[in-house]
Amino acid sequence: MMLTFEATLKYLSLLSVCVFLSACGCENGPEEDVVISGETFTLEVVSTEAAIERGMGGRKSLARDAGMLFVFPEARSRRFWMKNCLISLDIMFLDARGRITAIHQMPAEPLQTENESLSDYEDRLPGYRSLLGAQYAIELQYGRIAELGLETGQKIELPFDCLKTRLP
Numbered sequence: 001m002m003l004t005f006e007a008t009l010k011y012l013s014l015l016s017v018c019v020f021l022s023a024c025g026c027e028n029g030p031e032e033d034v035v036i037s038g039e040t041f042t043l044e045v046v047s048t049e050a051a052i053e054r055g056m057g058g059r060k061s062l063a064r065d066a067g068m069l070f071v072f073p074e075a076r077s078r079r080f081w082m083k084n085c086l087i088s089l090d091i092m093f094l095d096a097r098g099r100i101t102a103i104h105q106m107p108a109e110p111l112q113t114e115n116e117s118l119s120d121y122e123d124r125l126p127g128y129r130s131l132l133g134a135q136y137a138i139e140l141q142y143g144r145i146a147e148l149g150l151e152t153g154q155k156i157e158l159p160f161d162c163l164k165t166r167l168p
Contacts, residue, residue: 030044030045031043031044031045032045032069032158032159032162032163034069034138034156034157034158034159035157036138036148036150036156037148037149037150039065039148040065041065041066041067041140042063042065042066042067043066043067043068043069043138044066044067044068044069045068045069045071045163045166046068046069046070046071047070047071047072047163047166047167047168048168049168052070052072055068055070055080055083055085055139056068056085056087056089056139057083057084057085058084058085058086059085059086059087060086060087061087062087062089062140062141063141064141064144066140066141067138067139067140067141067144068138068139069136069137069138069158069163070136070137070138070139071135071136071163071166071167072134072135072136073135073167074096074135075095075096075133075134075135076133076134076135077129077130077131077132077133077134078093078129078130078134078137079127079128079129079130080104080106080127080128080137081122081125081126081127081128082106082107082108082109082125082126083121083122083125084111084112085106085108085109086108086111087108087142088105088106088107088108088142089105089106089139089140089141089142090103090104090105090106090139090140090141090142090143090144090145090146091103091104091106091128091137091138091139091140092104092137092138092140092145092150092156093130093131093132093134093136093137094134094135094136094137094138094156094158095132095133095134095135095136096133096135097155098136098155098156098157098158098160099153099154099155099156100150100151100152100153100154100155100156101130101131101132101133101134101152102128102129102130102131102132102134102152103145103150103151103152104128105142105143105145105146106128106142107142109124109125109126136158136163138156
């Protein structure tokens with residue numbers, strides 16, 4: 001069977017979309033490589049409520065070129081905290097286009113004590129806000145955002161189409 005010119009064109013267009021999607025990491029597992037200020041970071045992508053709530057809690061270390069990329073279905077005001085975090089972190093909030101809306105250094109907080117209720121523990125944890133609507137957040141090793149010279153308003157190129165496929 002011979003394909004018409006139009007059918008061949010549609011086939012090639014579909015094939016190129018598939019190649020593009022696989023090249024951006026859509027099917028390469030739970031991580032994305034993202035270039036930030038000329039450095040490549042391997043970011044663990046989290047988008048489910050449970051994974052977002054857990055975040056970096058319980059981790060004892062974070063590699064210099066690693067981090068976590070939080071993906072939300074829409075841009076809105078966000079608040080993060082350091083619940084159960086053993087290591088200090090940097091965080092940057094990004095709008096739907098990848099522009100940095102807020103940057104914070106988040107020092108590790110003392111863990112919940114034996115005599116402290118969960119609500120008392122959570123109440124004493126400081127919150128780190130996005131200020132503007134954020135659809136993404138990136139956590140990196142403490143001090144890395146300053147080292148990279150990042151500021152609010154700068155844009156981080158993310159694989160937006162691929163990240164949309166990660167939403168539950």
